[in-house]
Amino acid sequence: MRVKAVVAYDGTGYGGYQIQKNAPTIQGELESALAQLAGASVRTLAAGRTDAGVHAVGQVIAFDLEWRHSLEGLQRGLNAVLPAQISILDLQESAPGFHPRYDARRRWYRYRIYRGATRHPFYQRFYLHVSRSLSIVEMQAAAQMLVGRQDFYAFGSPPQGDNAIREVFRADWREEEELLRFDIEADAFLFRMVRMLVGTLLRVGRGDLDTASFAEILRTRDRRRAGPAVPASGLTLMGVTY
Amino acid sequence: MRVKAVVAYDGTGYGGYQIQKNAPTIQGELESALAQLAGASVRTLAAGRTDAGVHAVGQVIAFDLEWRHSLEGLQRGLNAVLPAQISILDLQESAPGFHPRYDARRRWYRYRIYRGATRHPFYQRFYLHVSRSLSIVEMQAAAQMLVGRQDFYAFGSPPQGDNAIREVFRADWREEEELLRFDIEADAFLFRMVRMLVGTLLRVGRGDLDTASFAEILRTRDRRRAGPAVPASGLTLMGVTY
Numbered sequence: 001m002r003v004k005a006v007v008a009y010d011g012t013g014y015g016g017y018q019i020q021k022n023a024p025t026i027q028g029e030l031e032s033a034l035a036q037l038a039g040a041s042v043r044t045l046a047a048g049r050t051d052a053g054v055h056a057v058g059q060v061i062a063f064d065l066e067w068r069h070s071l072e073g074l075q076r077g078l079n080a081v082l083p084a085q086i087s088i089l090d091l092q093e094s095a096p097g098f099h100p101r102y103d104a105r106r107r108w109y110r111y112r113i114y115r116g117a118t119r120h121p122f123y124q125r126f127y128l129h130v131s132r133s134l135s136i137v138e139m140q141a142a143a144q145m146l147v148g149r150q151d152f153y154a155f156g157s158p159p160q161g162d163n164a165i166r167e168v169f170r171a172d173w174r175e176e177e178e179l180l181r182f183d184i185e186a187d188a189f190l191f192r193m194v195r196m197l198v199g200t201l202l203r204v205g206r207g208d209l210d211t212a213s214f215a216e217i218l219r220t221r222d223r224r225r226a227g228p229a230v231p232a233s234g235l236t237l238m239g240v241t242y
Numbered sequence: 243m244r245v246k247a248v249v250a251y252d253g254t255g256y257g258g259y260q261i262q263k264n265a266p267t268i269q270g271e272l273e274s275a276l277a278q279l280a281g282a283s284v285r286t287l288a289a290g291r292t293d294a295g296v297h298a299v300g301q302v303i304a305f306d307l308e309w310r311h312s313l314e315g316l317q318r319g320l321n322a323v324l325p326a327q328i329s330i331l332d333l334q335e336s337a338p339g340f341h342p343r344y345d346a347r348r349r350w351y352r353y354r355i356y357r358g359a360t361r362h363p364f365y366q367r368f369y370l371h372v373s374r375s376l377s378i379v380e381m382q383a384a385a386q387m388l389v390g391r392q393d394f395y396a397f398g399s400p401p402q403g404d405n406a407i408r409e410v411f412r413a414d415w416r417e418e419e420e421l422l423r424f425d426i427e428a429d430a431f432l433f434r435m436v437r438m439l440v441g442t443l444l445r446v447g448r449g450d451l452d453t454a455s456f457a458e459i460l461r462t463r464d465r466r467r468a469g470p471a472v473p474a475s476g477l478t479l480m481g482v483t484y
Contacts, residue, residue, distance in 0.1 A: 008364065086363060087360055087361050087362055120331070122299065
């Protein structure tokens with residue numbers, strides 16, 4: 001039976017989603033929990049390999065498992081075994097050929113910013129602290145230029161052999177009191193693309209880069225003028241659409 | 243010079259506000275930071291001695307300090323020295339006789355609840371997870387009975403020699419999607435009072451206690467029928483009014 005699960009995690013302290021030797025990973029914790037319940041090793045597939053420190057509330061994984069009990073029991077069992085930083089929010093049987101990465105049509109990421117004058121302990125884990133004033137109007141104008149099917153080479157590396165053309169469906173800043181969030185949804189993302197985009201958009205917000213120059217960086221594919229990438233801690237994979 | 247400061251902290255992992263021998267405390271961290279900047283030991287006074295694990299965004303402290311530089315510099319210096327879990331949000335000179343506890347007229351606490359079906363890593367630190375369904379209407383009806391000047395002996399211990407009469411100015415539940423919060427403001431609180439109240443109100447919300455019985459517990463001062471206290475992790479001292 002192939003199982004599809006929606007996973008939330010606090011990426012703080014993890015070396016990213018994908019298993020590696022030198023740091024604890026989300027995939028490592030999930031496969032270890034599955035092995036405990038299944039009594040055998042289980043390989044997982046995931047929609048996106050989030051970087052070290054990046055969070056998720058809508059990561060999608062799939063795995064094959066022989067399981068005689070209820071799926072509710074499997075979800076409860078996994079949540080009982082997983083560390084507090086990781087939780088299975090939903091779990092269902094999927095088609096046998098379901099692949100969370102290849103079948104994904106849209107991915108939605110959110111970047112969170114806390115704008116108080118001083119750092120705030122409640123916003124340490126999931127927010128970037130920015131105390132300088134920002135023009136949200138300018139940042140939103142630049143963000144609108146991202147929408148559509150374009151070459152995003154200026155903002156990130158494509159995988160080997162791939163091009164940098166991606167389709168962005170929406171890119172929006174929204175302000176709520178001293179919190180600010182950037183939502184971006186695309187068919188797929190380049191490596192570090194959201195963090196590079198947010199870093200460049202913050203320069204627009206601070207008045208260090210005008211929207212015409214932002215458009216030019218995008219058009220000329222000039223990565224040296226883009227960025228710098230903002231820290232991983234503010235970034236969350238919100239959801240994946242199939 | 244007497245200084246008044248507003249302090250925010252993530253109480254997770256701390257043994258409460260007040261200095262003690264066996265655990266790190268907020269007061270201990272603050273006085274250690276002050277000693278580093280002042281070059282001498284500094285005693286602090288606080289509006290409320292929050293319990294182990296309780297958070298704050300509006301704790302108020304006061305201390306006497308000889309300081310030749312700007313107050314902005316003092317605030318920045320303290321925030322540079324304090325751990326990430328503690329932050330000075332505001333800092334001003336106060337009247338020489340200002341006492342954050344004795345001069346306080348109102349204290350406002352918030353208790354946060356996450357109502358998702360499964361535990362969620364984003365809501366581990368500042369929320370209680372309640373997956374059972376709750377009647378917010380009943381909980382709000384019971385909460386309204388708390389408003390006014392009354393004897394709250396059923397919900398907490400007064401300090402030695404004091405009575406349990408306190409004045410509650412407001413007590414409200416508010417729901418926002420899967421998050422729920424209880425705000426209560428009073429002239430002062432008994433030991434563990436907010437956590438005992440929330441624990442008893444959750445029994446009302448689950449249908450295990452009706453509002454008439456809730457009123458009776460309050461009226462008869464019967465502490466054996468109240469509670470149990472909910473965990474400290476959901477509780478935050480929001481602010482103090484002078």
